[in-house]
Structure formats: structure tokens, C-alpha cells
Amino acid sequence: MIRHLWVRIHRYAGLIMTAFLIVVGLTGSLLAFLPELNRLLTPQLFRTPKAEVALKAADLIESALALYPNAQFNAVNLSTDGTAIIIINPGLNPADGKTYQPNFNQLFLDPYNGLELGRRMVGDWPDGLDNLMPFIYKLHYALALGETGTWILGAVAVVWTIDCFIGLYLTLPARQGKLNISVPIIQRKAYWQRWLPAWKIRWKANSCKLNFDLHRAGGLWVWLALLVFAWSSVMFNMKSVYMPVTAMVFDYPNPKSIWGLPKLEKPLQQPKIDWRQAQEITERLLAEHAQLHHFSVKEPVSLNLNRALGFYAYWVRSSLDVSGVGKGGNTVIAIDANTGEFKGLHLPSGQHSGHTVTNWLVMLHMGRVFGLPYRIFICVLGLMIVMLSVTGVIIWLRKRRAYKLKASVKR
Secondary structure, eight states: OOOHHHHHHHHHHHHHHHHHHHHHHHHHHTOOOOOOOOHOGGGGGGOOOOOSOOOHHHHHHHHHHHHOOEEEEEEEESSSOOOOEEEEOEEEEETOOOOOOOOEEEEEEOOOTTEEEEEEOOOSSSSSGGGGGHHHHHHHHHTSSSSHHHHHHHHHHHHHHHHHHHHHHHOOOOOOSSSOOTTTTTHHHHHHHGGGGGGOOOTTSHHHHHHHHHHHHHHHTTHHHHHHHHHHHHHHHHHHHHHHHHHSSOOOHHHHHHOOOOOOOOOOOOOOOHHHHHHHHHHHHHHHHHHHHTTOEEEEEEEEEEEETEEEEEEEEEOOOOOTTOOOOOEEEEETTTTTEEEEESSSSSSSSHHHHHHHHHHHHTTOOOOHHHHHHHHHHHHHHHHHHHHHHHHHHHHHHHHHHHHHOOO
């Protein structure tokens, strides 16, 4: 009776998630090769990486200001080889005091000389190859619906995480009476031997059995990876669930408490600390903390200005990062944008166990570890998620058809 209840819960949870998981699976397969696809679709936005030293973030901001003096810049991203991405917001034109609204929100500069490579407007819907991959990225994490889509996929991720355990339970063979621990272990192995067929696919069986085997065995083969991606999706989209659960198991202080800055009444327009000063202060403080906490800085990732909270954040890749692919890193130091006062340090590992686990989840989800083989695995896993969703719907349709036929015969 209990098993029958879990079957029904698994079935209807799967039906609810099907459309969302198909979208997430297909887009995730593409995003496993996001850098390569970006270069393929928009080669003009990327230079061939050189051996020479790239400009600092503050130098690139000055180059961007020279090109667009009325724009408002929020971040310099250096994590992509061959380009520097400047994030732009509408600014105020000092000549007339009116809002300056550029027709783009990302500016691409040559990281070696600061010259413009191109621009693009990343919006909710693509209007060409330039913003196709950013749209797929938004579709993946928010269904391209903003906060509403983020919340929807967060709820789906919670259900998906729970359903991973239900699905695993349903693959186990039903017990034949209570397990008697006095029975020799050799005889008790028979239970696990009855589980072995669940891992196999009867390729020569009829379509009904083949479809069922693909759903059951396919889910078992990649079960751990499914759980990792389901729970990491909760981390990205439903922090109100992820943070308290993680804090129950690990040392995981609320990330907001690290910076300790309240939201400003109005977003900061002109901070007293400019970009060059921010770079100098954060580099100096980071060097001091690197010596204090025994880590080394490998390369810069980005320099951001959070206008809502009023602080600069300098992201680097350090020896404490688990990232093994690309130039990404999660070592962050923050300073007050008006006073330059130190506001917090976030280390990706070794500082708090909860942050270490979270950082691993981020890197596993985004394919930043284990090189090309792991990214190929993520691509295949996305297609497996689609397959599991489709085969689950087929199983439901056949069960429903059989139930209707049985009811018709009874009548």
C-alpha cells in the first residue's frame, strides 16, 4: 500500500516537472559548451588569447568611459579568454540631466589594448545570433521570465530533489516479509541480487518493456548526478530552502552577513571611491588576507560595483578555488564604495564547510571542474534528463490507457 502511494507521487511529480525538465535538460546540454558556442556564433566579440599581460579592470573601465562617457558601468568581467565584458546601465547625461539610455547593455573590449570589439543587448528574447546564447542561459535558469521564472524553477528543483529519493526507492525490490538479521549474510545477498535487473536494459524486448527499462535503469545509472544537479538548482533558484537545510548540516553563515551592508535608500550613482582607487584598495587588502589565510591569488576574474548596497567586490581565482576550467573563481573581497573600508572576505574553501560544499555544487553544475570529459558528461546528462522525462510520460500514458480499458471491460 505504501509503495503504491509512492508510485503515484513519483508519477504525478514527474508529470508536473516534465516540460520544465525538458527545457532545462536541452538548454543545459548546450550551456556545457557555452564558451565555444559563443565564439562560434559571435567570433567578432573575441580575440585570440595572447601571451601578453591583459589590462587591469580599472584601465578597461577608463577605456569604456572614453567611448561612452554618459553610460553607467557596474562590472568588468575578465573570466572569458580573449575579451573583457563591461556591464552597462542607463546613466545621467550631465549636459541636460536626462537619463542616458544606450541601445546595449554589454560592451566587449579587447583585454590587451581596451579597443571596442562589439556591443550587444541581452534581453528576454533573442533578435539575432549576438544574443542567442544569453537567451538560452536565461531560459535555463529562469525560463526567460525574470524572477517569476526563477521561482518556478526553484520550486521544480525542490520537487525534483525529493523525487530523486522516491525514484531510487521504487527501483528497489519489494521485501518479501521482514528482514531477519539472524539470517546469514550470504542468504541476505539475495535481496540485492533481485535489484540487479533494475540496472539492466532489455534491448530486444518489446517497446513497452524497453521504454520502462530506459526510464528505470537510465535513472539509476546517473542517479547521483541527477541529485547533484537537482540540489544545486535549489541552491541557485530557491535559497530560502537551500540555506537553512545546508546550515543544519554544515557551518554555513548567511552570505548576506559576510558583507553586513543594508540596502541603500537609493542606488549609488557616484561613489566617492572611483574604479581605480577600488582596484588598488582591494588588491592591497586581498594580498594582506592571502598572507593571513595562507592562499595565493592566481588571476583576476571581475570587479563589480553593487550600487544597491554600496560596495565594490573584487573577484579572483585563488589557490582555494576548486575551478579547473576557464578563468572563473569565487574568492571575493568587498569594500565600502564611499569609504574604502573593508567589508568582507569570502573564501571558496577552507573558511566555512557550508561554503566549501556550495562552491563545489556551483562548479559541478557549471562544468568548471574535471576538464572536457566532465563537460561532455554534462551534455549527455542533459539529454538523459529529457529521455527520462519523455519515457516517464509514455509510462503514464500506457498505464492510463490500460486503466481506462479495464474500467470499460468492467462496465
